[in-house]
Amino acid sequence: MTHRLYGWYLGLLDPIVEAIENLIIPSDRAHRVLLGIRKGTLEQVPKRIGAGSMVGSAKLIGCTVVSAIENPITPSDLAHPVGLGTRIRVLEHLPRRSGLGFTNARPADVSLSPIYALLVIDVQNCFISGTLALSNSPARQNGAEVVPIINHLLETIVFDYIVYSYDWHPVNHISFVDNLRNRTRYIKGGYNASIQVYDTVTYTGPKYETEQVLWPAHCIQNTDDAKLHLDLIVNTDKNNIIHIRKGTDPDIDSYSAFADNIKVQKTVLDTELKKRNVTHVIVAGLALDFCVGATALDAMDLNYKTFVVEDASR
Structure with a gap:
């Protein structure tokens, strides 16, 4: 089994507003928002990712670099899913974007041997069978489908570090529609x-001005809804595992595992990865157009070589 990996840069698309699928459909629209892309298929996928691994030597077939600004590409040019991850798309690691609050970001030291971290984003009961199950979203996707794929990655590839992130909200969280009347x-x-639920409002306080999607109550701290899915492999080796809980401040939401949505509070993730000299992050989990997407964009902004395992994300 191989997995489709792609690094990505969404340019003018806002991943919080527009689903990632907008990069693929409708089929007659050129994608002028992509700043650069490599496309091709993997001839072989290494069985190990780790310091000095073969991941950089995997051979890309028919690989071209396209500036979509000058030469728009249509969705038919992209590798669409065939079976379970039989094709790969890899985007260039592009320069850091401005305006996202990481002005003091320290680059990952790519002069060292590559160090790889797998970021498993929010594979929690909530998004699989709970209050925000993806099966109830417009896409009607089954979040549980990522579990065996992520498990396969964990069983067949030796990552240097594994990160598990959790949406982890207090009961009075700003994102809950039920708390709207307390913040009028x-x-x-x-x-x-x-x-009503799923509408977007702008709050002017009590701490920050922030635009907020109103969700059903979800991932409340220390509930079954907030637990990782029972079938997900959770490595217990404390030396290479990092657990990140986000969205813990009742007054600001956090999609990314690195920081809140307006970048005033950061989690310890970047510090922990830099402390371990991580150079490459590989992102998978739930949901692609929110927490996975926001995490990947922040990882790029923080100068990590960033990939998303598309078949391990929904």
């Missing part, structure tokens, strides 16, 4: 009785 004085434009 902070709603920009005033409270409106027509505001």
